[in-house]
Amino acid sequence: MTDAKQDDAKQDEAVDPNAPVVGMDYFMQLEYQEQLCPVVREFADALMEKRLIGHKCPRCGLVYTPPRGYCPICTVQTTKADEIELTTRGIVTNYTVVTPVQYYGQEATEPFAKVSLQLDGGGNLSLQDMPNVPVGQVHPGMRVEVIWAPDAERNVDDITNRSWGSAEGAIRGWKPTGEPDAPIDEYSDKGF
């Protein structure tokens, strides 16, 4: 039982210390470890050097970041030979505003936006943050550039084998470049 749970129980008890105990709190916890697979590890290592990498499919040319080691459309393997360095500028292709519900473990309290990006030169990232832009101003077509975490703070702790490019320990988010919005033809129908 966690301290928080015990605190809850104590509070209940404070209401009526003599009431029968009718419930029991359980705190099921399962912890396991796994090693990052090689392609994700290379992606994480590159982020620590302030580089974004991806794999370019040798058949169709689509760029995958984080690299997956295969192109699911062409069903071909991609390897280190297909690795390319990506730019750290791009276009917002879409966004979602999340209004936090205060469920267990939720730390956010205010609505925030998660954006999908198409990087200049290829590659798509999703679940990215725009920390300095009011939620109401986030829109498709915005031109943005990366905000790297400071050297001393940079980490890749939140990257897993099932990551989709969210790497908040290394990439703090994205900021508008101030350039005019991209025309829709530049990013429409190019994401996935």
Add this chain to the structure above:
Amino acid sequence: MFYSRTLAAKRLTTHTIEFPYTRTLGPVNSAFLTGLRDGQLLGIKSRDGRVLCPPTEWDPTTGEGLDVELVDVGPGGVVTTWAWVVEPTRKHPLDHPFAFALIQLDGADTGLMHAVDAGSIDNMQTGMRVTARWKSERIGHITDVEAFVPEATL
């Protein structure tokens, strides 16, 4: 909830899945845990007159429902079997080596599984007498008894 972290050097990710929930206790377990909160150990009488602790809702021999007729047991008892835990995990009741033991409390005919805080495996013996060490703040949980300790040390 679900979260993960990576050990930078080894690129090991640790995943933690957590699921907090509350279950209702029913009449017998409710009485047992209410007793623990009040610093009291309780057993239940089976159809053949034996006293079961921990108490069950059903007679273990016939499967019939038991009347909620609870009797005081303990706080002392006898260790009937035990296993020494050399390296406790963080989920174990004590953070130093201890024994998991079946303790037949005075007045009971069955064993209650709990921790025995004996200090050393050398102090453990089948048949030894132990007694409950209560927590000062109790909430109605089996851990309200922090551990059992050898009677001789009191």
